[in-house]
Amino acid sequence: MLNPRHEDSLPTEQLAEDLRRVIGNLVREVRSGAQTPSSAQSQTLGLLDRHGPSSISDMAAHRHVKHQSMRLVVAQLEQQGLVTRAADPGDARKQLIALSAAGRAALAQDRLQRSDWLALRLAHSSAAERQTLAGAVQILERLLTNAAPG
Template identity: 40%
Template sequence: MSEQVSESAMQAASDAWVAFSRLKRRLGELAVSGDLSPGQASVLARLAKHGPASASELAAAERVRPQSMATIVAALERAGMVERNPDPDDGRRLLVTLTELGRERRLDDRRARELWLARALQERCTPAQLRTITEAMALLDDVAQS
């Protein structure tokens, strides 16, 4: 089924895509995770968002080889940020779970990125522009949930 899409909707979609891609890349470049590799920071974020997962599930979700994920999980485990526990539904399987330290590290990372973005917006936007951004984000959130 092919629907007609207005030129203005296509332009809005393209502009949003470019802006979100640039913003995601910029936020990813921020060195707020200290000694964590990007892969380690990404696993902490995934576990915080989606909960415990097996190393193979993490590897698939992060699109890395299982051996690479094993290295990432081992480093996080040595640092005390994750632990492996038997899956309550299948005792042969281990689930990687955030520890309290891992949760705190993830929150610190998120707060630092949000603070950077808030400062950047405050420096570049008027109060009216900030309200427009807030309204636009609410609309995009509605689209994402439909």
């Protein structure tokens, strides 16, 4: 329970909870509506797209999963031709996993489907609402930029 002497913190905490809930619901609804469900494979493709070639150990640590679980996901992605494996130039004993052209195309297609689904819903909002959302996107991007890595 909040200390009543810190009433000014309540709106920030409530806003944080509302944002967490609404953004989570929005992400789930967009993925469901666009028929691009999240999976360990799609999350791994996105991670490789954002961070570039990575070792299985680094990806497992970043996604907070066991090395063996990540190894299995990578093996599935490899079988589908969505990732490639190459020696790490800094340490030939290690291997780096990277997106293949097919993996990049699959990721781009999923993102396009989600953007299109959301754009259809945004078309029903007013110009003022879209302008408010554009401002909110800038604020959210700033929050992400100022966030500590991890």
